[in-house]
Amino acid sequence: MARLQLKNVNKRWGSFVGVDNFDLDIADQEFLVLLGPSGCGKSTTMRMIAGLEDVTDGEILFDGKVVNDLEPKDRDISMVFQSYGLYPNLTVYENIRFPLKVRKVPKEKHDDMVMNAVRMTELEDFMHRRPADLSGGQRQRVALGRAIVRKPTVFLMDEPLSNLDAKLRVSTRAQIKNLQSKLKTTTVYVTHDQIEAMTLADRVVVMNAGKIQQVGTPTDIYDTPANTFVASFIGSPAMNLVEGLLKDGVFEGENIRVEGLPTGPSGNITLGFRAEDAEIVDGAGQIEAPMYSIELLGEASMITWRLGGALVSIKTNKEYRAEIGDVVRARIPAEICHLFDTATGERVAL
Structure with a gap:
């Protein structure tokens, strides 16, 4: 269970403003998508939520508690990256198990937890393979399995489908949507692909030049864009x-x-x-x-x-x-x- 709040969050490097006065309340179990072109500040916003980037001004709260000074490992989050980030020398089973070892989860619980994640990501037939022996879609499913294995309070997904071809993007997108509905975990998802945003999100945050342009359901943003930037970015x-x-x-x-x-x-x-x-x-x-x-x-x-x-x-x-x-x-x-x-x-x- 996790409600996220970003209160007037800013990120600056010298005179350059990466994120400008970002103010948003993300409900527990919500699937929120940050959408915008490259360089708009969406990944920087996610990295501040994760603790990988320091906040210049403002506050980030998890269930009402300010986490600005908490290390990433203490925020109970799991991230899925565009690059998969798998260990090439480990099998699928061991890659998914790895977060349990790092967090010192009792060994007797590992097998049940790993197998539950394996079943949810439909990887039963690939458990003993290494990443080099998998397709791009299978590797991304391993990354998803590793993210969900310990049941974090927040999922952060940074352009997880960008390396997949069009057909795999469609099938993996459906799997992510299905997983989130089963797990009911608060999810923040970054993409530049408006189709991903429209099909996955409960709400979409459209960003440009570090600023929020519009927040709303996919239907709201499609039917009543707030400005010409949103109108020109949403729809195919x-x-x-x-x-x-x-x-x-x-x-x-x-x-x-x-x-x-x-x-x-x-x-x-x-x-x-x-x-x-x-x-x-x-x-x-x-x-x-x-x-x-x-x-x-x-x-x-x-x-x-x-x-x-x-x-x-x-x-x-x-x-x-x-x-x-x-x-x-x-x-x-x-x-x-x-x-x-x-x-x-x-x-x-x-």
């Missing part, structure tokens, strides 16, 4: 963002015109909409422009235009056919549009 493809002028509820940009928008805001506005929320039409539409590209995705086709400086995409049925350069029209319902202040990038309150 990301939200379309087109700059233009809004006046009296009418948005106009290059080859795009959307009527029926709220009449309150006006001026330079960035219009956002999701590729799956608009549709290709034969008659008049809100977009009318030469097609820039067409891509078959399998279950759908992706149509892309260049509108001013932005590439704008819409999904349509997989049977759709057109040639690059053909004028293609699309309908964008006003009610599915998002409005952002072009100057600040912040969502416009309606």
Whole structure:
């Protein structure tokens, strides 16, 4: 059982700010994902939780107790790294057992604890192999087994799927989700992959340049992004963002015109909409422009235009056919549009 709190946590190296005023309450048993591009501060935040990095300012609390000065070994955490971190000379069984030996767990308990972790990570057939004889996915499962064997109060996972191919990422992602639901252990997971964040998290913390951009459920962040950074980072493809002028509820940009928008805001506005929320039409539409590209995705086709400086995409049925350069029209319902202040990038309150 563990509730984590980060109160106004900062990390600086000289004049460089790695994490800026990070303030967050992580509930017991929650699966929280820190999401953002490389260098945004997410791994540094995790390392401060683990005790591998000192906090410049602020407090980190485990169940109400400040742990800033506690050594990593005294925080009752387990970490899973991108690099697996397995001992090459030890078998799978011995790699998973190793944390029990280090923490001086009575030997008579080792076998039951190791075998429980082996079963949960489906490694029964590989117990006597060494890491060199395993696939990437199997090595990551060993790392997971080693993390869960002693039942810590907090799991910290730093980009654990980055070294796996696409197919293995999907299967291992499902296994991590299943394990966490069974173990009910507070988990903080770092990734730059928004699909991992959306599929795994109870809540997502989107970070950029050391700052929290938005905190919410995957649905909240997908449906109501707080700013253009979040809108452009979440979704596959990301939200379309087109700059233009809004006046009296009418948005106009290059080859795009959307009527029926709220009449309150006006001026330079960035219009956002999701590729799956608009549709290709034969008659008049809100977009009318030469097609820039067409891509078959399998279950759908992706149509892309260049509108001013932005590439704008819409999904349509997989049977759709057109040639690059053909004028293609699309309908964008006003009610599915998002409005952002072009100057600040912040969502416009309606």
